[in-house]
Amino acid sequence: MFNKIHLFVRASFAMSLIVVLGNLSGCASDAEIAAANGEQGSAAGSATGGEGSGQGASSTGIAIDSRWAGRPIAEILNDSSTLLSQRVFYFGYDSSTIDTADREALTEHAEFLTSHPELTVTIEGHADERGSREYNLALGERRAKGVERLLSLLGAPKSQQQVVSFGEERPTALGHDESAWRFNRRVELLYSGY
Amino acid sequence: MMKFQKLFVLLLTVTPLLLPSALQARLNIEITGGVEGGIPIAIVPFGWEGEGLAPEQIGGIVQNDLARSGQFTPLTADQMIATPSTGKMIDFALWRQTGIDNIVVGRLQPQGGDQYILQFQLFDIHRAKQLSGYSIPTSLNKLRQTAHQISDIIYEQLTGNRGAFTTRITYVMVDSSEQQRSYRLAVADSDGFNEQIILSSKESLMSPSWSHDGKRLAYVSFEGGHSQIFVQQLADGHREMVADYKGLNSAPSWSPDGKQLALTLSKDGNAEIYILNLATKKLVRVTRSHAIDTEAAWSPDGKSLVFTSDRSGKPQLYRISLERGQPKGRAKRLTFEGGYNARATFSPDGKKIAMIHLDGGGYRIAVMEIASGNLQVLTDTTLDESPSFAANGSMIIYATDVGGRGVLSAVSADGRAHQRLQLNEGDVREPAWSPYLQ
Numbered sequence: 001m002f003n004k005i006h007l008f009v010r011a012s013f014a015m016s017l018i019v020v021l022g023n024l025s026g027c028a029s030d031a032e033i034a035a036a037n038g039e040q041g042s043a044a045g046s047a048t049g050g051e052g053s054g055q056g057a058s059s060t061g062i063a064i065d066s067r068w069a070g071r072p073i074a075e076i077l078n079d080s081s082t083l084l085s086q087r088v089f090y091f092g093y094d095s096s097t098i099d100t101a102d103r104e105a106l107t108e109h110a111e112f113l114t115s116h117p118e119l120t121v122t123i124e125g126h127a128d129e130r131g132s133r134e135y136n137l138a139l140g141e142r143r144a145k146g147v148e149r150l151l152s153l154l155g156a157p158k159s160q161q162q163v164v165s166f167g168e169e170r171p172t173a174l175g176h177d178e179s180a181w182r183f184n185r186r187v188e189l190l191y192s193g194y
Numbered sequence: 195m196m197k198f199q200k201l202f203v204l205l206l207t208v209t210p211l212l213l214p215s216a217l218q219a220r221l222n223i224e225i226t227g228g229v230e231g232g233i234p235i236a237i238v239p240f241g242w243e244g245e246g247l248a249p250e251q252i253g254g255i256v257q258n259d260l261a262r263s264g265q266f267t268p269l270t271a272d273q274m275i276a277t278p279s280t281g282k283m284i285d286f287a288l289w290r291q292t293g294i295d296n297i298v299v300g301r302l303q304p305q306g307g308d309q310y311i312l313q314f315q316l317f318d319i320h321r322a323k324q325l326s327g328y329s330i331p332t333s334l335n336k337l338r339q340t341a342h343q344i345s346d347i348i349y350e351q352l353t354g355n356r357g358a359f360t361t362r363i364t365y366v367m368v369d370s371s372e373q374q375r376s377y378r379l380a381v382a383d384s385d386g387f388n389e390q391i392i393l394s395s396k397e398s399l400m401s402p403s404w405s406h407d408g409k410r411l412a413y414v415s416f417e418g419g420h421s422q423i424f425v426q427q428l429a430d431g432h433r434e435m436v437a438d439y440k441g442l443n444s445a446p447s448w449s450p451d452g453k454q455l456a457l458t459l460s461k462d463g464n465a466e467i468y469i470l471n472l473a474t475k476k477l478v479r480v481t482r483s484h485a486i487d488t489e490a491a492w493s494p495d496g497k498s499l500v501f502t503s504d505r506s507g508k509p510q511l512y513r514i515s516l517e518r519g520q521p522k523g524r525a526k527r528l529t530f531e532g533g534y535n536a537r538a539t540f541s542p543d544g545k546k547i548a549m550i551h552l553d554g555g556g557y558r559i560a561v562m563e564i565a566s567g568n569l570q571v572l573t574d575t576t577l578d579e580s581p582s583f584a585a586n587g588s589m590i591i592y593a594t595d596v597g598g599r600g601v602l603s604a605v606s607a608d609g610r611a612h613q614r615l616q617l618n619e620g621d622v623r624e625p626a627w628s629p630y631l632q
Contacts, residue, residue, distance in 0.1 A: 130577065131509070133580070137442060165421070
């Protein structure tokens with residue numbers, strides 16, 4: 001029914017491999033990170049795993065371990081000098097496209113999850129208050145699932161990730177204009193227990 | 195895994211209740227536009243034949259009902275040139291000078307204990323002819339209800355359409371004054387009185403939906419840390435969780451026969467619409483797309499669902515036919531005007547749908563005639579949500595934001611009359627108007 005446009009972009013590092021799924025209307029705000037169905041997701045995932053995180057792990061695995069080894073999880077997560085301290089990611093209006101600038105931090109989260117199999121993360125999707133509450137609940141889920149897909153593409157096991165959407169039910173900013181709305185269109189990563 | 199659990203116990207975060215609020219009439223109604231141009235009518239303050247003060251101002255209740263409909267312009271108290279309480283006491287020659295067409299008189303008679311008889315008569319002033327008159331036995335706690343029945347009778351007599359003043363509304367109140375927000379699902383008369391809190395929760399409650407017999411509500415609760423769908427009996431407060439799948443469990447909408455719920459689940463990947471048979475718990479999948487498909491509304495004839503989908507890039511309304519509980523054919527797009535149309539709800543005659551429509555800078559309530567596709571925007575606010583028709587199709591209640599607070603508003607289906615229902619403090623949202631109650 002829908003034509004899928006797969007756009008593989010290979011940038012300077014393999015981690016930025018993205019799959020954009022659009023539809024016939026070609027509306028940019030509709031583009032989703034990663035494929036919407038399992039086959040495409042896992043195919044892209046294995047490509048990333050083989051060329052990206054696979055190589056990365058072999059060349060930087062020791063560095064990663066030494067970076068986090070022996071430190072309490074809470075201390076690592078609360079170290080504001082690291083990318084892991086970014087656990088909120090913002091979105092455009094009616095969009096579930098992950099900002100390119102957030103890829104680096106999400107890559108770090110994916111590696112952190114991979115190297116800490118005992119950890120689980122809840123990926124919470126949220127929306128701003130405009131329009132329908134029910135549509136926003138679905139939109140929040142699509143944002144969270146987009147982050148889940150990217151983390152999985154980057155090698156984080158799905159078993160460590162859980163998606164939940166609160167739609168517009170839990171705003172962090174309480175105003176009724178864009179100055180508040182931009183903070184409410186978000187995905188939050190919550191490491192369970194931390 | 196799916197669980198069907200009957201919850202007859204009080205959960206820690208949720209309290210099903212069936213108690214009147216400590217304070218009655220928490221919702222204040224203010225008519226904010228459109229009182230001119232209705233049928234002029236005199237609702238004379240009703241006589242009281244007991245001692246002390248009358249237990250209710252019946253004439254005032256009827257007057258407010260008729261004024262809120264936008265179809266009547268009742269005389270104000272200072273325009274009342276006389277105060278007859280029976281037909282014999284009316285000086286028709288005197289009332290003819292006012293130029294108004296109709297007059298309602300009545301009286302309340304105590305019958306001992308909490309019993310009363312409420313009499314009223316409706317007259318055509320020019321012909322000095324009684325159009326309607328009843329003597330209704332009632333009791334103290336049913337006085338307001340009986341007054342609304344009188345409003346229904348007058349409305350039908352003079353407009354030819356059935357009144358809906360005896361119907362009820364449900365809505366969600368949000369109290370953010372404490373550290374932790376609290377949510378209360380309430381049911382009240384259509385004028386905001388006789389409010390009952392049927393559920394309290396520390397987590398969000400949304401999308402209450404009336405069964406067509408008016409006896410049950412389906413709603414979405416986040417008490418379990420994620421969305422789940424419950425069905426609650428209004429008579430005894432018993433409730434049952436009917437959907438707790440992985441992912442979304444939302445947007446319940448009753449089939450006209452009360453046996454099925456259309457709902458939104460994402461257990462198979464993304465938000466899709468399903469039909470749940472409440473007796474067998476069997477699910478039928480209705481939509482298949484990579485887009486968001488949600489908030490289905492059942493047509494009154496049961497033969498189709500209208501839902502929101504962004505399969506074309508932006509949220510728009512689509513209609514899919516049903517045959518023997520199964521989807522038939524492809525969904526057809528219904529809305530083409532505006533970049534955002536969502537949360538459809540059918541008028542009771544099935545000929546129109548109300549929706550949230552993005553119009554210039556605002557999310558407004560619009561009504562579309564399905565056959566012609568003609569769309570009329572009814573409001574000029576910017577954050578309107580959750581439209582719901584009154585049982586007679588004459589009014590649409592919806593939620594909006596006024597001065598940073600969530601309030602309910604109602605607008606006549608022609609867009610002329612407006613009223614606002616708000617709390618003294620806190621937000622109110624997610625209104626749904628009941629069908630006719632037996």
